[in-house]
Amino acid sequence: MLDKSYFYQENIPKINQQQIQILEQLCQACSVSGDEGEVRKIVFEQIGSYVDETKVDALGNILAIRHGKGSNRLRIMLAAHMDEVGFMITDEGDNGFFRFDIVGGIDERQLVGKPIVIGEKHKPGVIGAKPIHLTTKNERNETISLDSLRIDVGPENDNHIKIGDRATFASPFLQLGPSILAKALDDRLGVLNLIELIKHAPENIDLLAAFTVQEEVGLRGAKVAAYTLDPQLAMALDCTPASDLPIWDKDNYQAAEEQLENAHYNVRLGAGPAIYVADRATIADPRWVRHLENIAKKYQIPYQIRQPGSGGTDAGAIHLQKDGIPSISVSVPARYIQSSAGIARLDDWQNTLALVYFSLADLTQEFFSVDR
Amino acid sequence: MKSLIKTLVETPGPSGYESQIRQTIADIIKPLVDHLEVDKLGNIIARIDSHSDNPKTLMLSAHMDEIGVIATHIDSNGFIRFTNIGGVKPESCPGGHVRFLNGTQGVIGTEIINTNKENLSLENMYIDIGIQEKEQASVRTGDVACFERPFIDMGKRLVSKAMDDRISIAIMISALRALKEKDINPIHQTFFVFSTQEEVGLRGATTASFIVDPDIGIALDVTASGDTPKGVRMEVGLGKGPAIKVRDGGMLSDPRIVDWMVNTAEAAGIPFQLEVLEKGTTDARAIQLARSGVPVGCLSIPCRYIHSPSEMVDIDDVENSIRLLISLLEQPIQLDY
Numbered sequence: 001m002l003d004k005s006y007f008y009q010e011n012i013p014k015i016n017q018q019q020i021q022i023l024e025q026l027c028q029a030c031s032v033s034g035d036e037g038e039v040r041k042i043v044f045e046q047i048g049s050y051v052d053e054t055k056v057d058a059l060g061n062i063l064a065i066r067h068g069k070g071s072n073r074l075r076i077m078l079a080a081h082m083d084e085v086g087f088m089i090t091d092e093g094d095n096g097f098f099r100f101d102i103v104g105g106i107d108e109r110q111l112v113g114k115p116i117v118i119g120e121k122h123k124p125g126v127i128g129a130k131p132i133h134l135t136t137k138n139e140r141n142e143t144i145s146l147d148s149l150r151i152d153v154g155p156e157n158d159n160h161i162k163i164g165d166r167a168t169f170a171s172p173f174l175q176l177g178p179s180i181l182a183k184a185l186d187d188r189l190g191v192l193n194l195i196e197l198i199k200h201a202p203e204n205i206d207l208l209a210a211f212t213v214q215e216e217v218g219l220r221g222a223k224v225a226a227y228t229l230d231p232q233l234a235m236a237l238d239c240t241p242a243s244d245l246p247i248w249d250k251d252n253y254q255a256a257e258e259q260l261e262n263a264h265y266n267v268r269l270g271a272g273p274a275i276y277v278a279d280r281a282t283i284a285d286p287r288w289v290r291h292l293e294n295i296a297k298k299y300q301i302p303y304q305i306r307q308p309g310s311g312g313t314d315a316g317a318i319h320l321q322k323d324g325i326p327s328i329s330v331s332v333p334a335r336y337i338q339s340s341a342g343i344a345r346l347d348d349w350q351n352t353l354a355l356v357y358f359s360l361a362d363l364t365q366e367f368f369s370v371d372r
Numbered sequence: 373m374k375s376l377i378k379t380l381v382e383t384p385g386p387s388g389y390e391s392q393i394r395q396t397i398a399d400i401i402k403p404l405v406d407h408l409e410v411d412k413l414g415n416i417i418a419r420i421d422s423h424s425d426n427p428k429t430l431m432l433s434a435h436m437d438e439i440g441v442i443a444t445h446i447d448s449n450g451f452i453r454f455t456n457i458g459g460v461k462p463e464s465c466p467g468g469h470v471r472f473l474n475g476t477q478g479v480i481g482t483e484i485i486n487t488n489k490e491n492l493s494l495e496n497m498y499i500d501i502g503i504q505e506k507e508q509a510s511v512r513t514g515d516v517a518c519f520e521r522p523f524i525d526m527g528k529r530l531v532s533k534a535m536d537d538r539i540s541i542a543i544m545i546s547a548l549r550a551l552k553e554k555d556i557n558p559i560h561q562t563f564f565v566f567s568t569q570e571e572v573g574l575r576g577a578t579t580a581s582f583i584v585d586p587d588i589g590i591a592l593d594v595t596a597s598g599d600t601p602k603g604v605r606m607e608v609g610l611g612k613g614p615a616i617k618v619r620d621g622g623m624l625s626d627p628r629i630v631d632w633m634v635n636t637a638e639a640a641g642i643p644f645q646l647e648v649l650e651k652g653t654t655d656a657r658a659i660q661l662a663r664s665g666v667p668v669g670c671l672s673i674p675c676r677y678i679h680s681p682s683e684m685v686d687i688d689d690v691e692n693s694i695r696l697l698i699s700l701l702e703q704p705i706q707l708d709y
Contacts, residue, residue, distance in 0.1 A: 137562055163393060261447050261448060263444070263445040263447060263453045264445075265445075277442070277513075277514035278388065278442055278457070278514070283388030283389075283457075283569060283572060283575075284388075286388070286389065289514075300649075305512070305514040306441045307440075307445065307455075307513060307515045308455055308513070308514060309444060309445040309455040319413070319575075319581075320575055320578045320579060322579070322582055323410065323411060323412060323579050323582055323583045324411055324412035324413040324415075324579035326412055326413075326580075356461075371391050371394070371395075371410070371414075372389075372390075372391060372414045
């Protein structure tokens with residue numbers, strides 16, 4: 001399906017229809033921060049026979065170890081977070097109407113009118129507001145506050161829905177030619193990549209996999225997972241927003257012809273895996289950055305440097321644990337994540353998986369022989 | 373002393389990229405300490421062994437990183453967009469000089485249209501490295517630069533970028549030299565930590581304090597002063613001596629440590645001042661919350677224009693800080709309540 005020059009290598013993880021089907025299962029799961037059970041089940045089904053040790057810790061992280069072969073193996077931690085941003089029911093409901101709160105970072109403008117599903121049983125509902133022909137002009141100019149919104153499951157459907165239940169957007173999962181459209185690409189893409197890396201783990205390392213919880217509310221699962229796993233090196237596998245749309249100056253068509261450049265795209269779709277040099281939470285170990293770039297050049301994998309500045313990943317919590325863990329993040333770019341539907345390219349997904357795989361397979365103790 | 377300070381402030385070392393300043397410091401202190409290691413985040417952890425019976429473990433921490441900028445985008449005309457590493461003040465940027473770690477120099481320019489005093493930010497600035505088009509750029513997204521400004525010796529006052537916190541490093545190094553020359557053995561098992569990534573969230577000190585696991589922690593850092601025209605309302609002033617920190621925006625000093633520092637200064641006849649800082653914090657905060665907790669304090673050097681490229685300190689405050697630090701190393705502390 002995707003033809004890459006590095007495909008001649010056997011045993012490397014590849015994206016095929018099977019992986020797309022597993023991604024659909026993962027993206028459609030309702031696993032909002034703090035209640036990640038649905039994704040946890042799917043992960044266990046996938047990795048069960050491939051790992052030597054596995055446990056679920058106090059916060060719900062899955063910690064799984066696949067040992068390599070040979071002596072002097074490097075202990076590498078890979079983290080992908082199972083939770084997504086979403087909603088939480090906050091009151092007992094009134095004939096099918098429920099107040100709710102946002103869990104993690106979602107733009108409040110994204111909510112009104114969206115269909116949602118509640119809990120593992122995916123009970124359907126809608127985030128409701130006044131119909132447009134009953135609003136005033138002033139009302140239409142402002143964002144409707146969270147306080148005025150309700151989740152509506154329809155009258156007499158509200159049994160078994162309780163305070164604390166989580167809800168997510170009800171979005172389709174679609175393959176659109178070279179792209180995927182789905183909710184929760186952040187971070188089900190990372191979760192599936194970690195599953196595939198476990199299945200194809202290179203033998204020179206002990207792969208310490210952490211499927212983490214509560215990343216979206218403060219990197220909480222990763223903190224304790226790193227403390228337990230105590231690795232030599234770590235990498236966070238995440239998904240990062242591509243804001244690579246063109247800019248138009250709508251008041252000045254002449255200026256528009258001068259091609260106002262978008263300088264704040266974070267990452268671009270189609271430009272390959274995004275390597276983090278720095279975000280708000282972590283300054284990547286420069287040895288990791290150099291290693292990943294060398295691997296990309298060696299295997300002819302396109303890549304991009306994510307624009308430094310904002311955001312954070314599990315690496316932010318991991319690198320400060322105990323006596324420090326040299327860490328980096330590598331993400332699949334996707335548009336409109338943390339809204340009801342994101343778009344990612346299959347190419348970028350495959351190239352990210354390959355870059356991480358080869359960077360692990362080609363890791364040696366030489367990594368530590370130079371200063372940061 | 374002044375040439376040591378000049379060497380330290382002029383060596384590049386923005387947060388996360390401290391290898392040059394780390395090498396400079398390590399080369400100087402290696403013959404002065406009993407043990408030296410570099411940890412996984414790049415902290416230098418150096419140790420002087422005490423010959424006392426049952427010494428307490430004291431961790432000193434000064435940070436070797438400085439604030440800087442990092443390139444986010446090279447536009448089609450070769451102008452470089454950037455964001456901050458650490459607390460960079462937008463108002464001290466326009467017209468400033470920067471130097472990337474690969475040596476490329478640049479000037480910070482500001483967008484004219486739609487930019488005014490109220491909305492001045494790094495978003496409407498760029499770095500001009502003197503090229504005509506993108507292809508000539510020797511800089512790419514992710515490259516890191518320091519501010520550049522010449523060191524000025526005004527006699528009693530010294531001015532440079534990165535006095536925060538290289539001046540404290542100069543103080544620690546001078547104390548190590550004095551210990552060696554005068555054959556003084558500290559009462560406490562003393563760790564001299566030169567930490568990384570303080571400016572982006574006390575990150576080096578977090579892991580270093582886990583490793584050292586001290587009984588007491590003292591950070592050495594700069595603090596603001598209230599002695600400039602229509603300045604911040606603050607008692608601390610240049611020339612009144614090292615400041616003993618009572619509290620800052622992130623930490624409350626342990627009162628036993630404050631007393632120890634005050635009593636030591638008084639007994640040794642060293643001028644000092646007490647410091648309350650409203651905003652900002654130091655490595656002491658990270659040490660205080662390490663493992664099961666550590667009593668901490670901070671020895672502060674008063675400094676004007678912090679986080680601008682022209683930070684100013686007083687040489688007498690520096691000399692008195694060295695004297696106070698050495699006295700603290702010779703002074704036992706009672707930690708029982």
